[in-house]
Amino acid sequence: MGRPSDRTPRGRSNTPCADGSRATPGAHFYRALIENAGGILTIIDGEGVITYQSPAVRKAFGGQEEALTGRKVADLVHPDDRERVARKIEECARIPGAEILEVVRLPHANGSWLHVETHGRNLLADPDIAGILCVSKDITEAYRLEHQLREAEQLARFGHWRWVKGEPAPQWSRGVARILGLDGDELPAGGDWYEHLVHEEDRGELLSQFLDAFETHEPVTCVTRFRTGDSCYRYIKTYAYAEADAFGEIGALVGLAEDVHEEVEAELAVKASEAKYRLLTEQASDVVAYYDAQSRIIFISPAIERILGRSPEEFHGKLIGEELIHPDDFPRARKAFVQCAQDGEQVQFDYRCLHRDGHYVWLESTMRRALDSDGRTAEIIGVTRDISERKRHEMELLEARERAEAANRTKSRFLANMSHELRTPLNAIIGFSDILRMEMFGALGHERYSEYAQLINESGALLLDLISDILDMSKIEAGKYELHPETLDVKALIESCVRLVRGKAEENGAQIVHSVACGDDCEIVADERALKQILLNLLSNAVKFTPVGGRISVEADEFGGEVLLTVSDTGRGIPPDQIARLGQPFEQVTTDAALAKQGTGLGLALVRSLAELHGGRMAIESEPGAGTRVTVMLPKIPYCQVPQLPLGELVEDGPLPGAAAG
Numbered sequence: 001m002g003r004p005s006d007r008t009p010r011g012r013s014n015t016p017c018a019d020g021s022r023a024t025p026g027a028h029f030y031r032a033l034i035e036n037a038g039g040i041l042t043i044i045d046g047e048g049v050i051t052y053q054s055p056a057v058r059k060a061f062g063g064q065e066e067a068l069t070g071r072k073v074a075d076l077v078h079p080d081d082r083e084r085v086a087r088k089i090e091e092c093a094r095i096p097g098a099e100i101l102e103v104v105r106l107p108h109a110n111g112s113w114l115h116v117e118t119h120g121r122n123l124l125a126d127p128d129i130a131g132i133l134c135v136s137k138d139i140t141e142a143y144r145l146e147h148q149l150r151e152a153e154q155l156a157r158f159g160h161w162r163w164v165k166g167e168p169a170p171q172w173s174r175g176v177a178r179i180l181g182l183d184g185d186e187l188p189a190g191g192d193w194y195e196h197l198v199h200e201e202d203r204g205e206l207l208s209q210f211l212d213a214f215e216t217h218e219p220v221t222c223v224t225r226f227r228t229g230d231s232c233y234r235y236i237k238t239y240a241y242a243e244a245d246a247f248g249e250i251g252a253l254v255g256l257a258e259d260v261h262e263e264v265e266a267e268l269a270v271k272a273s274e275a276k277y278r279l280l281t282e283q284a285s286d287v288v289a290y291y292d293a294q295s296r297i298i299f300i301s302p303a304i305e306r307i308l309g310r311s312p313e314e315f316h317g318k319l320i321g322e323e324l325i326h327p328d329d330f331p332r333a334r335k336a337f338v339q340c341a342q343d344g345e346q347v348q349f350d351y352r353c354l355h356r357d358g359h360y361v362w363l364e365s366t367m368r369r370a371l372d373s374d375g376r377t378a379e380i381i382g383v384t385r386d387i388s389e390r391k392r393h394e395m396e397l398l399e400a401r402e403r404a405e406a407a408n409r410t411k412s413r414f415l416a417n418m419s420h421e422l423r424t425p426l427n428a429i430i431g432f433s434d435i436l437r438m439e440m441f442g443a444l445g446h447e448r449y450s451e452y453a454q455l456i457n458e459s460g461a462l463l464l465d466l467i468s469d470i471l472d473m474s475k476i477e478a479g480k481y482e483l484h485p486e487t488l489d490v491k492a493l494i495e496s497c498v499r500l501v502r503g504k505a506e507e508n509g510a511q512i513v514h515s516v517a518c519g520d521d522c523e524i525v526a527d528e529r530a531l532k533q534i535l536l537n538l539l540s541n542a543v544k545f546t547p548v549g550g551r552i553s554v555e556a557d558e559f560g561g562e563v564l565l566t567v568s569d570t571g572r573g574i575p576p577d578q579i580a581r582l583g584q585p586f587e588q589v590t591t592d593a594a595l596a597k598q599g600t601g602l603g604l605a606l607v608r609s610l611a612e613l614h615g616g617r618m619a620i621e622s623e624p625g626a627g628t629r630v631t632v633m634l635p636k637i638p639y640c641q642v643p644q645l646p647l648g649e650l651v652e653d654g655p656l657p658g659a660a661a662g
């Protein structure tokens with residue numbers, strides 16, 4: 001630009017010559033030039049006071065250029081810029097020829113602040129200018145755009161860059177520095193920038209993408225790792241395209257760098273976990289399968305090959321079909337599947353499936369429904385395992401149990417028959433030995449004979465007891481023991497049983513007492529013979545195991561619809577670890593062989609079984625050396641047979657409400 005030769009460039013002539021060429025331009029020429037140029041020209045003196053302002057200022061600031069002349073620049077600019085502007089002008093004014101480049105905010109007539117970039121030069125020594133000549137341009141729009149871009153970069157975690165052809169490195173925006181945790185000046189500017197910035201495994205990929213962009217003129221994208229300020233790496237997505245000039249020449253590569261680290265990490269984590277589950281699924285011995293809502297197999301794990309000898313491919317896209325599932329099991333399997341798909345129930349079912357060899361394999365499938373976002377069945381997930389071994393065991397167990405039950409039934413039948421057959425001759429033995437013992441038809445002669453007759457009679461009685469017990473136990477086990485419940489007077493029952501054992505107890509030097517807490521009219525519906533057997537078995541045990549001076553008591557009480565019969569003694573007691581065994585047939589406590597020999601181990605077993613037949617139970621409490629307490633709890637009315645009382649008997653206080661009206 002030409003330099004005005006006058007301080008106020010008015011008065012110069014710019015007259016064209018006759019030949020059309022221009023003579024040396026005059027002041028008018030320069031004035032016209034300045035007044036029509038777009039830029040704003042300002043001359044300020046050494047104190048920072050405006051001495052000249054070109055007319056362009058009017059357009060830029062919406063005011064009058066004269067209004068600014070004579071005012072101090074520092075007074076016009078934004079308050080935050082004042083100190084800096086004054087200092088810069090002062091510095092520039094000190095050194096002839098010094099230059100300044102500053103962006104300052106100046107007020108527009110409409111009240112807004114304009115960003116103005118000003119280039120100033122100290123021409124104070126130049127007599128024509130005699131001031132600092134400033135050329136300013138309004139960069140408000142560019143500043144706003146850059147500010148917006150910076151904000152967008154910050155918000156969206158991206159930065160931009162521009163790599164001009166021939167330059168060693170791209171020019172990076174602050175956004176790039178920010179996502180890498182660097183200061184703007186820390187970004188490399190040399191030709192080896194990518195060695196500093198890009199992970200060595202990703203460099204080839206990034207550079208080849210750039211080459212592609214150059215060669216194909218197509219935009220490219222790639223995700224590579226960039227080194228951050230703390231020497232870690234972040235995943236950055238690069239978008240790049242080649243920028244062509246007006247002549248179609250590629251002048252630069254421009255692009256965006258977007259921080260996608262979190263997304264990539266999350267994606268990698270999902271992939272890793274997917275891979276882990278896939279591996280688990282594929283390696284699992286159970287078969288994992290996905291079915292669609294129409295029961296078509298979408299995926300089936302390779303374990304199917306081991307179980308059915310069929311490859312997974314054979315199943316893909318196929319329905320779980322009738323041709324493979326055993327016809328007897330198919331309806332059940334289909335029902336379970338439908339139940340799972342429609343009702344969302346988790347189902348488990350077993351079925352037989354055809355192996356490639358032609359034999360059936362027992363499988364067990366557990367199926368669960370997965371819903372899509374609309375709440376519809378998306379797929380069914382099934383886990384299937386080979387349960388052939390378990391089924392074989394179950395079969396074996398079932399057979400063994402059936403065999404054992406059959407053997408038991410045979411045994412019980414045999415014992416019942418045998419006991420019955422033995423009882424007849426035994427009754428004869430007992431009866432006739434009794435006649436002999438009592439010498440009913442005359443003296444036996446020798447006293448040994450009556451002693452033997454006595455022994456025969458006692459042994460016969462013992463044997464009969466044993467046979468009766470065996471017979472009862474066998475009947476119970478064979479389910480043939482029939483109860484004949486009737487209403488019994490508890491007190492009378494206890495008294496009759498006590499009467500039977502009192503002699504033996506006293507013989508042993510033990511006292512026997514009884515009490516009925518539930519009252520004299522306490523009744524129970526039970527089988528009389530069974531109840532007597534219960535009490536006698538308990539009493540004879542108490543008598544047997546209670547030493548001289550001991551005490552035996554029988555109590556009856558009523559609680560919660562049950563009658564509690566308790567026989568307690570102050571005898572030797574039972575070790576705690578043995579109690580649980582008692583009540584099973586032939587179980588005895590083995591500490592005293594002599595006493596054990598006197599019994600069979602059937603007494604308590606019968607008590608327990610008879611109580612249970614009535615819907616009751618037996619409980620043993622004992623302390624070695626202190627005594628034993630056996631309680632039998634029986635429902636007042638046995639569960640096995642609830643007598644159907646006539647309606648009138650239920651209504652004790654009168655007819656049913658409403659019955660009177662009828």
Ligand code: ADP
Pocket residue numbers: 537541542545569571572573574582583587588589590595596598599600601602603604605628
């Ligand atoms: P047994 O015919 O042998 O008496 P039981 O079934 O009646 O068979 O009793 C099993 C065992 O329980 C007895 O051998 C004895 O050791 C123990 N037992 C039962 N009642 C008593 C008791 N009142 N005091 C001590 N031990 C008892």
